[in-house]
Amino acid sequence: MDLHSIGQNLVYGLFVGGLYGMAAVGLSLVFGVLKVLNVAHGELLMLGGYLSFWLFDSYGVDPFLAIAIVAPALFVVGLALHAGLFRWVMPLAEEAKIKNSLLIAFGLTLIFENLAIRIWTADERAITTSYSGEGLTLAGIVFPYTRVSGLVVALVVVLLLHLLLARTYMGRAIRATSEDWEAASLMGINVHRTYLVAFAIGTALAGIAGTLVSLGYTIAPSIGLAWTLKALVVVVLAGMGSILGAFAAGVLLGEAEAVSIYIFDSANYREVVGLVLFMLVLLLRPQGLFGRR
Amino acid sequence: MLEVHALEVAYGDLQALWGVSLEVREGETVVLIGPNGAGKTTLLRSVAGLQPPFHGRILLEGAPTHNLAAHSIVERGCVLVPEGRRLFAGMTVLENLLLGGFTAQARAAHEETLRRVYEIFPILAERRGQAAGTLSGGEQQMLAIGRALMSRPRLLLLDEPSLGLAPLVVRDIFEVLRAINKDGVTLLLAEQNARMALELADRAYVLEQGRVAGEGTGGEMLASDHVRRAYLGYAPAAGEG
Numbered sequence: 001m002d003l004h005s006i007g008q009n010l011v012y013g014l015f016v017g018g019l020y021g022m023a024a025v026g027l028s029l030v031f032g033v034l035k036v037l038n039v040a041h042g043e044l045l046m047l048g049g050y051l052s053f054w055l056f057d058s059y060g061v062d063p064f065l066a067i068a069i070v071a072p073a074l075f076v077v078g079l080a081l082h083a084g085l086f087r088w089v090m091p092l093a094e095e096a097k098i099k100n101s102l103l104i105a106f107g108l109t110l111i112f113e114n115l116a117i118r119i120w121t122a123d124e125r126a127i128t129t130s131y132s133g134e135g136l137t138l139a140g141i142v143f144p145y146t147r148v149s150g151l152v153v154a155l156v157v158v159l160l161l162h163l164l165l166a167r168t169y170m171g172r173a174i175r176a177t178s179e180d181w182e183a184a185s186l187m188g189i190n191v192h193r194t195y196l197v198a199f200a201i202g203t204a205l206a207g208i209a210g211t212l213v214s215l216g217y218t219i220a221p222s223i224g225l226a227w228t229l230k231a232l233v234v235v236v237l238a239g240m241g242s243i244l245g246a247f248a249a250g251v252l253l254g255e256a257e258a259v260s261i262y263i264f265d266s267a268n269y270r271e272v273v274g275l276v277l278f279m280l281v282l283l284l285r286p287q288g289l290f291g292r293r
Numbered sequence: 294m295l296e297v298h299a300l301e302v303a304y305g306d307l308q309a310l311w312g313v314s315l316e317v318r319e320g321e322t323v324v325l326i327g328p329n330g331a332g333k334t335t336l337l338r339s340v341a342g343l344q345p346p347f348h349g350r351i352l353l354e355g356a357p358t359h360n361l362a363a364h365s366i367v368e369r370g371c372v373l374v375p376e377g378r379r380l381f382a383g384m385t386v387l388e389n390l391l392l393g394g395f396t397a398q399a400r401a402a403h404e405e406t407l408r409r410v411y412e413i414f415p416i417l418a419e420r421r422g423q424a425a426g427t428l429s430g431g432e433q434q435m436l437a438i439g440r441a442l443m444s445r446p447r448l449l450l451l452d453e454p455s456l457g458l459a460p461l462v463v464r465d466i467f468e469v470l471r472a473i474n475k476d477g478v479t480l481l482l483a484e485q486n487a488r489m490a491l492e493l494a495d496r497a498y499v500l501e502q503g504r505v506a507g508e509g510t511g512g513e514m515l516a517s518d519h520v521r522r523a524y525l526g527y528a529p530a531a532g533e534g
Contacts (some may be wrong), residue, residue, distance in 0.1 A: 085349075176381050179382070186341060186372065187444070188364045
């Protein structure tokens with residue numbers, strides 16, 4: 001391969017990595033605040049992808065505009081899931097809480113996947129807009145419009161989330177609850193409402209990620225697990241407690257995969273790279289690249 | 294201000310409080326003394342809403358609060374400075390203070406309250422941008438108290454505010470508590486440092502094995518044989534000291 005294809009590879013790595021980051025921030029937020037690993041995160045992403053596909057297919061809504069519908073819709077889904085299910089495991093002791101939340105989330109993966117098959121069939125879907133396939137060419141490297149815009153959207157969303165957490169009372173309440181929920185309740189913070197909001201934001205983020213996936217990648221009922229795993233690898237890479245760190249780790253994973261494609265001259269080892277990184281980080285820096293302790 | 298009636302609290306099978314009753318009147322400083330494991334922390338946590346009692350009642354300004362969540366009790370003007378301070382170590386001093394003033398009432402006046410807290414603890418103003426975890430022990434305790442004051446409490450509960458601090462720092466903290474009380478904030482504190490606490494106290498309760506074993510004014514307690522022997526380090530003439 002020549003320099004040119006290396007460049008193209010790295011650019012694609014950046015686009016994919018931005019998507020990994022986008023898929024991971026919601027999982028990271030929920031895990032950080034509720035201490036619950038939502039293994040149905042990928043299914044929520046899938047749901048968001050189908051919703052934007054359906055909006056595009058039936059009503060011709062541009063997927064970037066659809067985010068304004070998908071994010072609030074998934075936020076409501078998140079509210080319902082937390083109020084109806086996850087809320088009840090929150091008061092449990094740590095071990096029971098982890099086990100029960102995993103059971104619930106695994107159950108949800110089955111329900112959502114089969115629901116998606118019923119509603120949209122098992123066919124793979126993708127959104128092809130009028131501008132799909134077009135792009136900018138700079139120094140011989142192609143920057144497809146959909147991917148560039150997807151990356152920009154992901155960056156903007158992550159920055160907004162960062163500002164929300166850093167600057168607002170609600171954001172500070174979320175961070176305080178994540179650090180020490182009991183101390184947070186002594187500040188007058190309604191911890192259960194904070195859990196609810198954090199879970200719903202995490203779900204909305206999965207929905208936005210799903211919309212970006214539906215653009216140029218494929219949506220199918222079975223993609224959930226793969227995205228949950230990607231997001232999980234990214235969260236472990238990044239470490240707890242940093243939203244920007246999770247996004248950066250996503251980009252890193254995307255680039256690492258791109259490099260592997262270049263080195264092995266095939267995409268066969270792409271999945272392996274992430275898992276090797278996952279293990280290396282757990283062995284050498286268990287707190288993650290950007291995590292505290 | 295605060296009435297506790299026949300309070301019984303248990304952690305699983307382990308009962309920590311057995312029918313504890315006490316009262317804190319408006320404007321008072323009341324001290325709980327007693328050995329480790331006597332139930333002082335449990336009592337304060339119950340009042341703050343962290344440890345619901347299975348029997349008994351807690352009335353705050355006449356209204357029952359024993360069924361309320363901790364955050365609602367803060368909204369009613371009662372806030373706990375917990376044992377070990379429990380600061381948000383990764384956040385800055387200012388962020389900790391702003392969190393202390395989280396409730397709607399507190400937010401409305403937060404600039405004024407912040408100015409007052411910086412007046413009481415000038416060091417916090419200097420360190421406002423620093424992570425709370427990097428402060429010294431004394432500064433952390435000041436931040437914990439300052440953070441609690443941000444909610445504009447009428448009743449301030451303090452669990453071992455002198456724990457692990459140098460004697461000079463303890464003296465400063467107690468001076469501040471005296472000033473806060475003069476400002477009109479009622480205080481209920483649990484203290485191992487019985488002498489300083491009793492000097493500060495209007496009244497005191499002795500808790501032993503989850504029960505009230507004695508009560509009286511600060512002066513009466515300082516003069517009581519039992520208290521002197523058990524908590525002030527006076528041994529009988531032939532004792533081991």
